[in-house]
Amino acid sequence: MSSTAEPAEHTARRRPIWTEPGIILLTVLLVMSAVIFTWWPKEPHPGGIALVGWLMFATMPVSIALTGIYVIWMERREKARA
Amino acid sequence: MAENIRLTESLIVAVYLLAMIGIGIYFSKRAQRSEDQYWTAGRNINSFVGGVALFAALASASSLMGAVGGGVSLGLPFLMTYGFAATAILPFVVFLVSGQIRRTGVRTLPEYFKIRYNKAVAGVAAVIVVIAMTFYMVPQLTASGLIGGYVLGWEFNTAVIVLGIGFTLYAALGGMWAITYTDLIQGLVMVTGLAIVATVIWVQHDGAFNLIEEALAVDPELGDISQHWMTYFGIFLAFLWFGVISPSAVMRNFASKSAKVARRSAFVAAILYASVFVFGFMMAAAGARMGIIGDLDNADMVFLHVIEAYLPPLVAGILLAALISAIMSSADAMLLAISAGVSQDIYKEFINPEAREKTVVRLGLVVMFVAVGVGIVITLAEPGLIAVMVGWVGGALLSAFGFPIVLGIWWKRANAAGAMAGMLGGGITFVILVSGEYFALVAEPIIAAPVSLVLMITVSLLTAPPPQHIQDQVDLMHTDVPDRVEA
Numbered sequence: 224m225s226s227t228a229e230p231a232e233h234t235a236r237r238r239p240i241w242t243e244p245g246i247i248l249l250t251v252l253l254v255m256s257a258v259i260f261t262w263w264p265k266e267p268h269p270g271g272i273a274l275v276g277w278l279m280f281a282t283m284p285v286s287i288a289l290t291g292i293y294v295i296w297m298e299r300r301e302k303a304r305a
Numbered sequence: 306m307a308e309n310i311r312l313t314e315s316l317i318v319a320v321y322l323l324a325m326i327g328i329g330i331y332f333s334k335r336a337q338r339s340e341d342q343y344w345t346a347g348r349n350i351n352s353f354v355g356g357v358a359l360f361a362a363l364a365s366a367s368s369l370m371g372a373v374g375g376g377v378s379l380g381l382p383f384l385m386t387y388g389f390a391a392t393a394i395l396p397f398v399v400f401l402v403s404g405q406i407r408r409t410g411v412r413t414l415p416e417y418f419k420i421r422y423n424k425a426v427a428g429v430a431a432v433i434v435v436i437a438m439t440f441y442m443v444p445q446l447t448a449s450g451l452i453g454g455y456v457l458g459w460e461f462n463t464a465v466i467v468l469g470i471g472f473t474l475y476a477a478l479g480g481m482w483a484i485t486y487t488d489l490i491q492g493l494v495m496v497t498g499l500a501i502v503a504t505v506i507w508v509q510h511d512g513a514f515n516l517i518e519e520a521l522a523v524d525p526e527l528g529d530i531s532q533h534w535m536t537y538f539g540i541f542l543a544f545l546w547f548g549v550i551s552p553s554a555v556m557r558n559f560a561s562k563s564a565k566v567a568r569r570s571a572f573v574a575a576i577l578y579a580s581v582f583v584f585g586f587m588m589a590a591a592g593a594r595m596g597i598i599g600d601l602d603n604a605d606m607v608f609l610h611v612i613e614a615y616l617p618p619l620v621a622g623i624l625l626a627a628l629i630s631a632i633m634s635s636a637d638a639m640l641l642a643i644s645a646g647v648s649q650d651i652y653k654e655f656i657n658p659e660a661r662e663k664t665v666v667r668l669g670l671v672v673m674f675v676a677v678g679v680g681i682v683i684t685l686a687e688p689g690l691i692a693v694m695v696g697w698v699g700g701a702l703l704s705a706f707g708f709p710i711v712l713g714i715w716w717k718r719a720n721a722a723g724a725m726a727g728m729l730g731g732g733i734t735f736v737i738l739v740s741g742e743y744f745a746l747v748a749e750p751i752i753a754a755p756v757s758l759v760l761m762i763t764v765s766l767l768t769a770p771p772p773q774h775i776q777d778q779v780d781l782m783h784t785d786v787p788d789r790v791e792a
Binding site for chain 1: 380381382385386388389392393395396397399400401404514517518521527528529530534537538541545565568569571572575576579582583586715783
């Protein structure tokens with residue numbers, strides 16, 4: 224496996240894993256999911272549907288937001304390094 | 306259903322199919338120029354086109370018919386689990402894989418395994434890709450048959466064969482170029498069509514909450530959790546990982562112009578995918594309100610009944626095209642993965658390393674027709690519940706590929722022996738659990754994936770670490786250097 228990138232940039236050190244935007248945001252995503260599955264509120268039924276159903280639906284905009292935050296975060300980091 | 310509806314919808318589908326094949330012909334010359342052009346569209350796809358195409362590849366028949374059918378028959382929380390998991394695919398894949406794997410510069414998933422681990426791991430991966438993607442086509446073809454039979458008045462077998470050959474034609478001719486641009490159209494048609502039907506339902510029932518109330522009056526258990534929690538968790542796990550482990554989805558990253566474009570594409574796809582489940586929720590509630598689920602042979606058919614009940618024939622025809630879009634845009638990407646698996650990763654790597662590029666591309670083209678033929682034969686013999694079949698394939702891929710892919714990117718110490726142990730151990734455990742029916746529906750990956758993880762870590766630690774140059778390349782996937790790390 225060889226690279227066609229600039230040699231100087233090849234020596235760039237990898238960031239510590241816990242500072243990676245992907246790992247930080249992944250933790251948020253997983254904690255959110257873990258809360259839903261451990262709590263698992265089958266009752267009450269707001270609007271006639273089990274609360275856990277609504278919680279799962281409410282994660283959809285959160286997932287979109289996390290993806291957007293990651294995209295912007297990574298582009299800023301790359302720009303800062305350039 | 307009136308005859309004129311069948312005629313209108315048949316015409317729309319025919320025009321639609323011809324247009325897709327036309328796109329395949331348009332891109333055929335460019336695509337067949339080289340392996341890079343055929344499998345990755347010359348790595349030249351931009352964010353918007355890539356995003357819509359990624360969404361279209363992920364939003365399969367399961368996302369539409371399966372989720373709506375499951376929502377009506379097993380309760381709306383079942384559909385909401387689909388929405389939860391499917392939308393989370395995109396952040397999950399973009400955090401862990403998209404940009405990083407794009408930097409490797411590979412063309413296929415087995416090629417990634419080759420440069421990260423070794424040729425043997427790549428070979429096993431290629432075989433799993435071919436088998437899994439062939440089986441994953443079955444639910445797509447099943448959906449083709451159901452739609453063709455019900456709406457167009459065709460025999461199930463005829464619809465499966467005609468629509469199957471239809472998407473194979475343009476995929477085989479135009480490779481990733483045709484697949485991406487047909488997926489762009491299909492994705493947009495799909496979202497627009499579903500938005501129309503959801504809006505009509507909303508207006509007719511004066512809002513979502515009124516609709517839910519009416520649906521609950523027909524089926525008081527519609528809002529309940531009807532299955533063991535493991536079923537929901539199994540669906541969540543299988544879906545969450547799908548963008549990471551499905552070769553048909555991962556290949557989209559390889560076609561992106563850069564790591565940055567791959568990430569932006571995932572963002573576009575997340576928005577579109579979430580919208581599908583919001584619209585699907587309206588359709589499921591409307592379907593439940595109709596009170597027909599007990600009369601249907603297959604719960605997935607409720608999707609078509611809702612369209613028929615709420616839309617005039619012409620608009621219904623467009624939505625039918627949207628549904629066929631969902632099937633084709635997932636199945637074409639699977640075909641490409643199978644084709645690359647056989648011709649690039651097995652034939653060129655193990656049988657004829659000196660093969661010319663054009664020979665490999667032509668072999669790939671032939672493989673697509675063989676693969677769809679096999680898929681059709683299996684579909685005609687064993688049509689089953691779409692959502693369950695999708696869950697099984699997703700579960701199998703997760704059990705075999707999930708950790709070898711992710712740890713390959715994030716853990717330098719992961720080595721070839723560990724990857725092989727994880728891949729085989731997870732895959733075999735999954736097969737044993739499915740065969741024995743020990744668990745709740747689609748819950749096998751809850752056991753099989755951790756088995757893969759434990760095996761991979763243990764065996765990696767017990768054997769020699771990977772060579773230094775491989776470990777350096779793992780670092781390179783995470784730095785901000787321009788991508789294009791070439792094999």
